[in-house]
Amino acid sequence: MAGAGGFSLLRKNSTECPLLRLLSLLTLLIVVALFSLSASAQLPGSKPKEFKPEIPDFAEPSADWWTGWSNASPEQRREWLDALQTAWSEWEGELPEDEEALQKGAKKISQSLDGIEITWKKRQEYLKVELMPEVKFPENPTVLDWARADSAISRGRRRLSGVQLEARQLRDTRSQSLSQLRRQVIVLRDAKGKEEDEAAQALLLAQINHLNIIEQLATVNDFLGTWQEKIELAESKLRRMLDDLQFSEKDAKELEKAIADTDKKIERIAATRTSIQSTTEPSTDPDTNMKKDLTLMQLEVDLLEEHLGKRKSELLQSINTVLDPAAEERPLIVSRELLENANTVIDATSRELAIRQRQVVAWRGEDESEDLSRWWNYFERIGSGLARANDLEQDIQRYEKAQLEVYRERQGWWATVRERVSLAARQVYKRWRTLADYQLFTIAQNPITLRLIAKMIFVLVCAWLLSVLTRAFLRRLVRREHASESSMYNLSRVLHYTFVAVALVIVLSMLGLDTSKLALVAGALSVGIGFGLQAIFSNFISGLILLFERPLKVGDLVELESGVFGRIRDINVRSTRITTRDNVDILVPNTEFVAGRVINHTLDDPVRRIHVPFGVSYSSDPDLVREAALEAADRVNITHTDWKRKTEVWLMEFGDNSLNFKLVVWVNSNMVTSLGDSYALYNLELLREFREKGIEVPFPQRDLHLRSWDVPAIIGRAARK
Numbered sequence: 001m002a003g004a005g006g007f008s009l010l011r012k013n014s015t016e017c018p019l020l021r022l023l024s025l026l027t028l029l030i031v032v033a034l035f036s037l038s039a040s041a042q043l044p045g046s047k048p049k050e051f052k053p054e055i056p057d058f059a060e061p062s063a064d065w066w067t068g069w070s071n072a073s074p075e076q077r078r079e080w081l082d083a084l085q086t087a088w089s090e091w092e093g094e095l096p097e098d099e100e101a102l103q104k105g106a107k108k109i110s111q112s113l114d115g116i117e118i119t120w121k122k123r124q125e126y127l128k129v130e131l132m133p134e135v136k137f138p139e140n141p142t143v144l145d146w147a148r149a150d151s152a153i154s155r156g157r158r159r160l161s162g163v164q165l166e167a168r169q170l171r172d173t174r175s176q177s178l179s180q181l182r183r184q185v186i187v188l189r190d191a192k193g194k195e196e197d198e199a200a201q202a203l204l205l206a207q208i209n210h211l212n213i214i215e216q217l218a219t220v221n222d223f224l225g226t227w228q229e230k231i232e233l234a235e236s237k238l239r240r241m242l243d244d245l246q247f248s249e250k251d252a253k254e255l256e257k258a259i260a261d262t263d264k265k266i267e268r269i270a271a272t273r274t275s276i277q278s279t280t281e282p283s284t285d286p287d288t289n290m291k292k293d294l295t296l297m298q299l300e301v302d303l304l305e306e307h308l309g310k311r312k313s314e315l316l317q318s319i320n321t322v323l324d325p326a327a328e329e330r331p332l333i334v335s336r337e338l339l340e341n342a343n344t345v346i347d348a349t350s351r352e353l354a355i356r357q358r359q360v361v362a363w364r365g366e367d368e369s370e371d372l373s374r375w376w377n378y379f380e381r382i383g384s385g386l387a388r389a390n391d392l393e394q395d396i397q398r399y400e401k402a403q404l405e406v407y408r409e410r411q412g413w414w415a416t417v418r419e420r421v422s423l424a425a426r427q428v429y430k431r432w433r434t435l436a437d438y439q440l441f442t443i444a445q446n447p448i449t450l451r452l453i454a455k456m457i458f459v460l461v462c463a464w465l466l467s468v469l470t471r472a473f474l475r476r477l478v479r480r481e482h483a484s485e486s487s488m489y490n491l492s493r494v495l496h497y498t499f500v501a502v503a504l505v506i507v508l509s510m511l512g513l514d515t516s517k518l519a520l521v522a523g524a525l526s527v528g529i530g531f532g533l534q535a536i537f538s539n540f541i542s543g544l545i546l547l548f549e550r551p552l553k554v555g556d557l558v559e560l561e562s563g564v565f566g567r568i569r570d571i572n573v574r575s576t577r578i579t580t581r582d583n584v585d586i587l588v589p590n591t592e593f594v595a596g597r598v599i600n601h602t603l604d605d606p607v608r609r610i611h612v613p614f615g616v617s618y619s620s621d622p623d624l625v626r627e628a629a630l631e632a633a634d635r636v637n638i639t640h641t642d643w644k645r646k647t648e649v650w651l652m653e654f655g656d657n658s659l660n661f662k663l664v665v666w667v668n669s670n671m672v673t674s675l676g677d678s679y680a681l682y683n684l685e686l687l688r689e690f691r692e693k694g695i696e697v698p699f700p701q702r703d704l705h706l707r708s709w710d711v712p713a714i715i716g717r718a719a720r721k
Contacts (some may be wrong), residue, residue: 053080058091059197061204063185069211077215084208085113105201112208119215126223132156135234141241142248143320144255147312149241150398153234154391160227167224170217177210242402243409247323255317262310266303273299294356294378297349301385304345308392311338315399319406342393346386353382446512456507463503467496489554489571542590546571552593552600557669559599560592581677601669607640609666612682615658616690617698622651625661628693632685633665638678640666657701 053076056065072080092106135152138145184203191199276296360375436451474488546552552568558578559565566580575587592598601608616625626649633639633647641647645666653660663686667678690697 053083055083055087056204056207058088058200058204060188060200061207063181063203066207066211070214081113081116088113099197101198102201105198105205109201109205109208112205112212115212116208116215119212119219123219123222126219132230132234137237137241140246141244142246142251143316143323144248144251146238146241146245146402147316147399149234149238150395150402153231153238154395154398156227156231156234158391160224160231163220163223163227167217167220170213170220174210174213174217177206177213181206181210242405245319245323245406247320247325251320252317255313255320258313259310259317262306262313266306266310269299269303269306273303290356290359290375291378294375294382297352297356297382298378298385300345301349301382301389304342304389305385305392307338308342308389308396311396312392312399315396315403319399319403322407322410339393339396342389346389346393349382349386353379353386443511448511452510456510459503459506459510463499467499470495470499493571538591542594545594546576546590551603552576552598556603557601559601560588561597562592564588606669607645607666608669609645609664610678612663612665612679612686613652613660614663614683614686615655615660615697617696618659620659620695622659624693625649625659625695628689628695629661629663629686632689633663633682635685635689636665636678636681638667638681640668658698 054065054068056062069077069080088109092110095102095106097103132152132155135149135156136145137149141149181203184199184206188196188199188203273296276292276299279292356375357379433451436454437449439447439449440453441448471492474492478488552558552571554568554571556568557566558568564578564580564586566578566586568576569579569585570577575589576593578586578588580586614629629649630647639647647666648664650662650664651659652662663682665682687697689695
């Protein structure tokens with residue numbers, strides 16, 4: 001027992017020792033980490049670490065001397081740049097004057113260093129620029145005050161969008177600059193002799209340019225954060241301003257006058273457009289026709305701008321009216337057609353403008369000396385008009401939302417339920433439209449978007465549904481016995497492939513492919529068919545022949561030249577399925593039905609005659625045999641008899657062993673299944689009937705002749721002399 005207790009204690013100590021060692025190790029690591037943190041941290045009142053700018057070796061600059069620039073403070077960067085300029089001025093003065101390439105490279109490096117200074121000066125100038133200098137928020141605002149503040153904030157958003165675009169471009173430029181730095185490092189590593197000095201200058205220039213890009217991006221990011229905060233603050237004030245709107249009779253008169261002036265402009269622009277369109281003088285001069293088309297486009301854009309501007313004034317007038325406590329309750333002004341028509345006009349005009357620009361470029365290709373600046377002035381005016389129309393469209397959406405807010409405050413939430421739902425639906429639709437119009441890739445210079453893919457899927461699904469409904473309708477006709485099953489089956493197959501072909505043509509046209517060029521594709525396919533797809537194409541054509549000519553139909557009992565015997569289950573374009581007597585499905589190529597010999601037992605009349613041979617002994621009564629055979633044939637359910645088709649029994653020949661008869665019977669092939677054999681049915685009934693009537697079916701007989709065997713006589717040979 002003592003020995004056992006000592007062993008257990010030893011085992012306990014052995015299990016606890018690793019745990020103690022692990023805890024000790026963890027404690028030691030924590031102490032070391034705390035010591036390192038305390039050593040690296042600066043104690044209060046201690047002297048901060050002195051910054052020392054890194055100056056590269058200009059003869060062979062390292063690849064990473066500049067990497068600490070981003071973490072340096074503005075003062076440290078200032079000190080670093082001064083040190084770089086001083087060191088570079090000394091190095092540049094020692095360069096040999098007869099080396100033109102080195103002198104040019106040094107000049108570029110000096111300009112790049114000065115570029116960092118210029119970037120810093122621009123930052124100071126940007127700080128003086130006001131994002132929204134004209135925005136004002138009065139104490140008792142009116143609708144026009146709110147509209148002016150909203151316009152100022154909208155312009156600020158567009159300015160912010162421009163800065164965001166610049167930031168994205170600078171980020172792309174920074175990525176490209178890093179790639180260029182890596183390439184220059186490789187070039188310097190592989191350079192030798194005189195090329196090494198030029199490669200070192202190129203690497204140094206790329207590094208300093210990269211520092212300039214870092215400074216530009218930092219400047220833009222600072223502006224983005226500051227301007228974003230200013231716009232958010234202005235938008236919050238604008239929302240509060242909307243809650244404090246006051247009715248103004250003066251604003252009502254100004255808005256009424258603005259609407260009347262806009263109506264006059266619309267009438268004048270419409271009259272001008274009508275007069276130009278009514279000009280019937282034919283002209284073959286392309287310049288005259290182009291000028292007329294561009295003028296009409298410009299008038300169309302101007303007319304759209306005036307309509308949108310009028311709607312803005314109407315919305316402001318509606319807001320001002322509902323603020324008047326003495327005014328009667330007026331309905332909301334919410335237009336669904338105007339914005340939809342505006343989107344349609346803007347999209348159509350943009351596409352037409354792009355076409356006109358390509359035409360002008362094509363003219364320049366024919367005559368390089370022609371001055372096309374006059375056309376680009378047209379394009380610039382039209383493009384600017386489209387941009388203004390797009391801004392007006394966004395303004396109207398904001399004004400409609402503001403109108404809903406004001407009406408909800410004045411007339412209650414339920415008065416604006418329908419309009420709010422409609423506005424939310426339009427916003428969802430606009431976002432879906434933006435997503436749906438995103439270009440995924442291009443095919444033959446045609447953009448492929450989610451909207452186009454959805455349309456193509458819709459066309460294919462519609463074709464499939466139409467095919468399914470058509471087949472269901474044809475099957476219904478067959479069930480009601482208004483049409484034959486085979487004809488409806490053939491018609492359904494033809495219609496199915498027709499729907500598929502039409503859907504594919506529509507999808508190809510949606511992809512922008514010229515369907516008129518399908519003849520070229522067909523020609524190319526014919527070559528491929530002639531070499532590699534001859535068998536498949538032959539089966540396809542044969543299938544169409546079978547579907548249209550109808551020599552076969554589903555349910556026919558056929559026998560092919562190859563020996564296949566069975567019923568047809570399916571007739572497809574490439575092959576036909578036949579079920580044999582052994583319940584085996586065989587896919588037979590359609591060419592075998594067209595080019596080979598086919599026996600169709602049920603083509604026109606399913607009743608056919610078969611000959612069942614049998615034999616009886618010579619001692620049998622022929623009349624009894626005939627009676628027994630007729631009774632056996634009557635017991636088989638596939639036997640067909642009428643006044644023209646009667647069962648007969650023929651004595652064919654006197655055989656070696658029996659009297660050979662034939663049972664000639666008419667059978668209905670439609671009643672013969674592919675799993676049975678009509679001959680087997682009749683032979684079985686004949687055997688039963690013969691046994692009942694005592695008619696003998698003889699075995700083969702042979703006569704045996706025996707004769708005696710004698711010893712053959714010996715025939716001697718004559719001796720030779």
